[in-house]
Amino acid sequence: MSEAAIEISGLEKTYAGGKVALHGIDLTIPRGSIFGLLGPNGAGKSTTINILAGLVNKTGGKARIWGFDIDEHGRNAKRSIGVVPQEIIFDAFFTPFETLELQAGLFGIAKAQRRTMELLRAVRLEDKAHAYSRTLSGGMKRRLLVAKALVHNPPVLVLDEPTAGVDIELRALLWEYVRELNAGGTTVVLTTHYLEEAEALCDRIAIINHGRVVANADTRSLLADAGDKVLVVTLADELAAVPVGVPCKAAIDSSGRVLTLTYDKRSQNAGQILAHITAAGLQVVDVSTQDADLEDVFLKLTASA
Ligand SMILES: Nc1ncnc2c1ncn2[C@@H]1O[C@H](COP(=O)(O)OP(=O)(O)OP(=O)(O)O)[C@@H](O)[C@H]1O
Numbered sequence: 001m002s003e004a005a006i007e008i009s010g011l012e013k014t015y016a017g018g019k020v021a022l023h024g025i026d027l028t029i030p031r032g033s034i035f036g037l038l039g040p041n042g043a044g045k046s047t048t049i050n051i052l053a054g055l056v057n058k059t060g061g062k063a064r065i066w067g068f069d070i071d072e073h074g075r076n077a078k079r080s081i082g083v084v085p086q087e088i089i090f091d092a093f094f095t096p097f098e099t100l101e102l103q104a105g106l107f108g109i110a111k112a113q114r115r116t117m118e119l120l121r122a123v124r125l126e127d128k129a130h131a132y133s134r135t136l137s138g139g140m141k142r143r144l145l146v147a148k149a150l151v152h153n154p155p156v157l158v159l160d161e162p163t164a165g166v167d168i169e170l171r172a173l174l175w176e177y178v179r180e181l182n183a184g185g186t187t188v189v190l191t192t193h194y195l196e197e198a199e200a201l202c203d204r205i206a207i208i209n210h211g212r213v214v215a216n217a218d219t220r221s222l223l224a225d226a227g228d229k230v231l232v233v234t235l236a237d238e239l240a241a242v243p244v245g246v247p248c249k250a251a252i253d254s255s256g257r258v259l260t261l262t263y264d265k266r267s268q269n270a271g272q273i274l275a276h277i278t279a280a281g282l283q284v285v286d287v288s289t290q291d292a293d294l295e296d297v298f299l300k301l302t303a304s305a
Helices: 044-050 073-081 096-106 116-122 140-150 168-183 195-201 219-224 271-280 292-303
Strands: 004-014 021-028 032-040 060-065 082-083 157-160 187-191 204-209 214-217 228-235 247-253 258-264 284-291
Touching: 004 044, 004 187, 004 228, 021 044, 021 060, 021 187, 021 214, 021 284, 032 044, 032 168, 032 195, 044 060, 044 082, 044 157, 044 187, 060 073, 082 140, 096 116, 096 140, 096 228, 116 140, 140 168, 140 204, 168 187, 168 195, 187 204, 187 271, 195 219, 195 292, 204 228, 204 292, 214 284, 228 271
Parallel strands: 032 187, 032 204, 082 157, 157 187
Antiparallel strands: 004 021, 004 060, 204 214, 228 258, 228 284, 247 258
């Protein structure tokens, strides 16, 4: 059996109107990981997820979920994945309790094996168990969708833009729960536009652009590859021009006292740059550094693709 949670090879999708959404995607998502799928609007993230969820038919390639080929073992593949969709959709006239019971019924889970209240407690909705879903706030609805995706206890949970429209406090709660699930062994795949969140949560990240994977690496090395680091030096006295011989890109602000130096951290370090500044006879009063973040990597990779 495959060791990966999800294995995608040469996945293609051309929609009925002729729009090519996926140009042959290869992706391996390790078991036990929190995997981030990032990309600009229209990149093909939802299409990929919807193919895995069985909501969209692929036009080429292969996909396996927990070792089950989605064509040959569709039923087992479907049982191995829970998907929290981007749009909030459920029947407003059911209560959260009924929504989860109904979903359990669809998966043929016997009453004795259902975890309805346990799930509602986990997403902090136990006090809304018997309220109409239409009376829930956006964040509560989102959490109900998470509970609904977990009804059949899948080893893989996929969240498509789960924090869209969720306030900061609830977002933190949702991420805490995602971390808890992952610690308990669930593989989590999420798409997000919040890059800091992907950076903080995901141990591996793939970036999709125009239906192609343009990066796929563990978060740390993706960031390490970003290369550039910025050193900001505040000087005691005004400078008219950047000192001669500074070994990197340098710019001075309009006050003449703040020098911004951009260097490649793979071949240089802040100490070397600072040594040049002091050797030029400048008096330093303050220093700070900034690492490239995922946003930089993202822009770099998507600009060229
Ligand atoms: N049902 C459809 N029919 C035709 N084209 C579609 C359909 N669904 C998506 N597309 C197109 O396929 C491409 C990929 O869309 P997809 O929704 O997968 O992107 P995405 O990365 O999830 O973007 P977003 O972050 O906006 O959800 C887009 O160009 C989109 O317009």
